[in-house]
Amino acid sequence: MPDCKNVWNGEDEIVFGVLVRGLYLDISGCPWVVVPDPGKGGVPRQALTVDIASVLVDGAPDEEAAAKLLREAFDAWEFDKAPAGLDAIMQSDRMVAAPACVAIKNREALAGLYWVGRDLESARLRLEKQDDSLLEISPAEPARVVNAAERADVVRGRIALVTGGAQGIGEEIVRSLAASGALVFIADLNLEGASKLADSVNASENRLAALPAAVNVSDEGSVAALFRAIALSAGGLDLCISNAGVLKAGSVLEQPLKDFQFTTDVNYTGFFLAAKYAGLLMRCQFRTAPRWKTDIIQINSKSGLEGSKKNGAYAGGKFGGIGLVESFALELVEYNIKVNAICPGNFLDGPLWSDPRKGLFVQYLEAGKVPGAKTVEDVRAFYEAKVPMRRGCTGADLSRAIYYIVEQEYETGQAVPVTGGQTMLH
Ligand SMILES: NC(=O)c1ccc[n+]([C@@H]2O[C@H](COP(=O)([O-])OP(=O)(O)OC[C@H]3O[C@@H](n4cnc5c(N)ncnc54)[C@H](O)[C@@H]3O)[C@@H](O)[C@H]2O)c1
Numbered sequence: 306m307p308d309c310k311n312v313w314n315g316e317d318e319i320v321f322g323v324l325v326r327g328l329y330l331d332i333s334g335c336p337w338v339v340v341p342d343p344g345k346g347g348v349p350r351q352a353l354t355v356d357i358a359s360v361l362v363d364g365a366p367d368e369e370a371a372a373k374l375l376r377e378a379f380d381a382w383e384f385d386k387a388p389a390g391l392d393a394i395m396q397s398d399r400m401v402a403a404p405a406c407v408a409i410k411n412r413e414a415l416a417g418l419y420w421v422g423r424d425l426e427s428a429r430l431r432l433e434k435q436d437d438s439l440l441e442i443s444p445a446e447p448a449r450v451v452n453a454a455e456r457a458d459v460v461r462g463r464i465a466l467v468t469g470g471a472q473g474i475g476e477e478i479v480r481s482l483a484a485s486g487a488l489v490f491i492a493d494l495n496l497e498g499a500s501k502l503a504d505s506v507n508a509s510e511n512r513l514a515a516l517p518a519a520v521n522v523s524d525e526g527s528v529a530a531l532f533r534a535i536a537l538s539a540g541g542l543d544l545c546i547s548n549a550g551v552l553k554a555g556s557v558l559e560q561p562l563k564d565f566q567f568t569t570d571v572n573y574t575g576f577f578l579a580a581k582y583a584g585l586l587m588r589c590q591f592r593t594a595p596r597w598k599t600d601i602i603q604i605n606s607k608s609g610l611e612g613s614k615k616n617g618a619y620a621g622g623k624f625g626g627i628g629l630v631e632s633f634a635l636e637l638v639e640y641n642i643k644v645n646a647i648c649p650g651n652f653l654d655g656p657l658w659s660d661p662r663k664g665l666f667v668q669y670l671e672a673g674k675v676p677g678a679k680t681v682e683d684v685r686a687f688y689e690a691k692v693p694m695r696r697g698c699t700g701a702d703l704s705r706a707i708y709y710i711v712e713q714e715y716e717t718g719q720a721v722p723v724t725g726g727q728t729m730l731h
């Protein structure tokens with residue numbers, strides 16, 4: 306099992322790609338995608354070339370020193386022959402021509418070659434055509450969201466990850482982020498489901514908006530490999546949604562330890578692992594983009610705010626998740642990474658509840674859990690009646706909470722309930 310050193314140290318390709326993306330985020334205040342080039346076509350004429358030999362420690366790049374070196378190289382680049390370098394450009398609002406390709410050299414040897422684009426398709430096209438014509442960048446302030454109806458715009462162009470994204474709440478979030486212009490990695494134990502969803506999203510959005518990936522969030526090696534793959538496909542990450550979760554209900558007097566551990570491994574440890582590797586990637590990006598804010602969001606539950614009878618493994622892991630959110634928020638704020646949780650009420654339309662064979666409605670009907678209920682509809686009505694707003698939570702309710710958290714620059718370590726008034730904060 307790798308530790309974080311093995312994952313990042315010696316992985317120059319990842320570190321430099323992420324640092325390059327950070328520079329473009331910093332100059333423009335808006336998202337970019339960076340893809341590595343195997344370098345078979347040589348270094349394009351108009352590429353910015355940076356020699357990193359001086360920042361290698363035992364052969365691996367020192368992140369902070371490498372970030373400084375890259376920034377100096379950018380500063381020296383003749384952006385439209387601007388005399389005063391990057392800072393002067395960033396304070397102005399004029400368009401500048403920037404390199405579309407950055408070459409990293411270790412003395413004579415090519416150590417990395419990266420293509421930059423506003424989205425994955427354009428970056429890949431440049432690589433394919435070796436098109437090194439300069440990019441037009443406006444260093445103006447990023448588009449500001451001025452009212453709630455435009456809130457979804459905050460994720461346009463951002464690189465997002467949704468774990469457990471193949472179905473249910475995750476699917477709703479994937480579709481919403483993609484429709485709002487994000488590039489979304491759909492990571493799931495169920496790779497087939499993630500791939501089908503990616504195809505469906507790409508067809509409906511008519512662009513490359515979603516990419517599938519396999520992951521088991523409770524396995525460190527698998528999570529590390531997922532974040533490597535994201536860095537190598539797109540050059541960084543702006544929004545990590547830790548959504549994968551499982552529920553095995555059971556009495557504290559009867560639940561087998563293995564069921565308790567399974568639930569805890571996915572819901573609690575899985576969030577730790579996602580936050581750890583997202584944090585490493587986002588911290589690296591922060592080195593060259595110190596003003597760019599990134600988000601880690603845990604999809605928690607109303608069961609993270611109040612106890613849940615005969616469902617302790619789930620509620621305990623979700624309560625613990627809020628402890629992790631608060632603690633990680635305190636630590637990662639230094640790197641401009643916000644960490645928050647969303648606590649949904651019951652998502653009654655999703656497969657967890659509505660699956661006609663093994664959904665909770667059928668299970669509760671068969672177990673006689675709802676007194677007097679004769680049909681699945683009776684069980685549903687019982688749960689709807691518990692909500693002051695008289696309905697289950699929807700994907701749109703959750704997306705609104707995500708956009709709020711991303712847009713809100715002045716909050717971290719919070720748990721945002723989305724429960725129709727069923728669970729209130731104390
Ligand atoms: N459904 C609800 O009513 C409800 C309410 C509040 C909170 N939540 C939370 O929302 C999240 C999603 O729930 P849902 O109802 O959509 O669940 P779901 O069972 O419909 O979907 C969960 C997805 O996670 C994937 N997954 C499971 N274990 C995984 C693992 N180890 N690694 C990677 N992927 C894995 C599954 O393959 C599936 O695609 C969970 O964290 C859950 O606790 C759900």
